[in-house]
Amino acid sequence: MARILIVDDSPAEMHKLVLILEKNGYQVLKAENGADGVALAKQEQPDAVVMDIVMPGLNGFQATRQLTKIPETAHIPVIIVTSKDQESDRLWGERQGAKAYLIKPTDEQTLVQTLAQLLAKP
Numbered sequence: 001m002a003r004i005l006i007v008d009d010s011p012a013e014m015h016k017l018v019l020i021l022e023k024n025g026y027q028v029l030k031a032e033n034g035a036d037g038v039a040l041a042k043q044e045q046p047d048a049v050v051m052d053i054v055m056p057g058l059n060g061f062q063a064t065r066q067l068t069k070i071p072e073t074a075h076i077p078v079i080i081v082t083s084k085d086q087e088s089d090r091l092w093g094e095r096q097g098a099k100a101y102l103i104k105p106t107d108e109q110t111l112v113q114t115l116a117q118l119l120a121k122p
Helices: 011-023 034-044 060-069 087-095 108-120
Strands: 003-007 027-031 048-051 078-082 100-103
Touching: 003 011, 003 034, 011 027, 011 108, 027 034, 034 048, 034 060, 048 060, 048 108, 060 078, 060 087, 078 087, 078 108, 087 100, 100 108
Parallel strands: 003 027, 003 048, 048 078, 078 100
Antiparallel strands: none
């Protein structure tokens, strides 16, 4: 069973994402901000990270950059899931190392398909 780390400061969004992932057979780890997400990813080595952008302290762009640049977590794919839907935000997310960029509210099928594709890559 793949383990997915969700990093999101919204309790409502966290609840929705947990329900979707658990329903589809994933084990879920949770962090409420970027700094905790980076620390938890280093410690727990999840199979993928679902990352919000707008969070207090270390935002999702900064946390994604840290995760994709440090050796112990660089192999973990990051999926940004955010309400920021400008093309410049998408490009910036990709430049930080995100493997996918989904817009909230994301539907279950899109999230699950994206995870399946990223987890299937060697």
